[in-house]
Amino acid sequence: MRIALLFLMLTLSSFAQGQTRIYKVVDANGNITFTDKPPISTQEKSSAVELNQINISAPPPERARNTSIDNSKPEANIDYDITITSPPDSTTIPMGPGNFSLSASVSPALEYGDKLQLILNGEPYGRPQSTSTWGLTNVLRGAHDLSIQAVSDSGKVLSQSRPVRVYVLRPSKLYRN
Structure with a gap:
């Protein structure tokens, strides 16, 4: 009521x-x-x-809207110095399942939103990450070129390390007597 x-x-x-x-x-x-x-x-x-008088006032003037304004965060084009510290260039990974670790150094420290992407033979390996160590598993035998890219949160490549070549030894077949 x-x-x-x-x-x-x-x-x-x-x-x-x-x-x-x-x-x-x-x-x-x-x-x-x-x-x-x-x-x-x-x-x-x-x-x-008795009703109080209604407050009537004119609305504020309409502002002109500028549709060309970009409110997104501008990307800082930081030139990172990226170096693969392990394994060294021309390293041979001994017989086994093709597992090894990779680490890198980055200077200056990554800005918020920037990440590191491991590149194996010209293709991204895994997802971009904020840490500078990777564990590679089940890498096929043969020569492999590795490099690291610093990428922005939008995927733009900011910097890239010099490539390092590793050689992986793996048996091609298992022989049984």
Whole structure:
């Protein structure tokens, strides 16, 4: 009941600017009604409702919108110095499953959002990461060129290390006697 009354009052107050009087009418059962016409019945109690003046002001002027504004963070083109520290160039990975570790040094430290991407034989290996160590597994036998790229969060290549070549020895077949 109170919600309906509040709704009615708000609705009527929005129209009150053009109206001269609003009446609150209470019938014999205690039901309250608001109206813009004075009650005809003498059994109903009525009183005029005084509404405050509605504050009407002009809206602020419309600003011209510039659609060419780019709110994205500008990319800093930092020239990172990236060096593969392990394994050294021309290293031979001994017989086994083709697993080895790779580590690098980066100077200066990576900015927020920039990551390192390992490149194996010209193709990305794994996902870009913020750490400078990788564990490679099950690398096929043969010569492999490794390099590291510093990439921005949008994927732009910022810097790249000099490549390092490793040779992986793996048996091609298992022979049983």
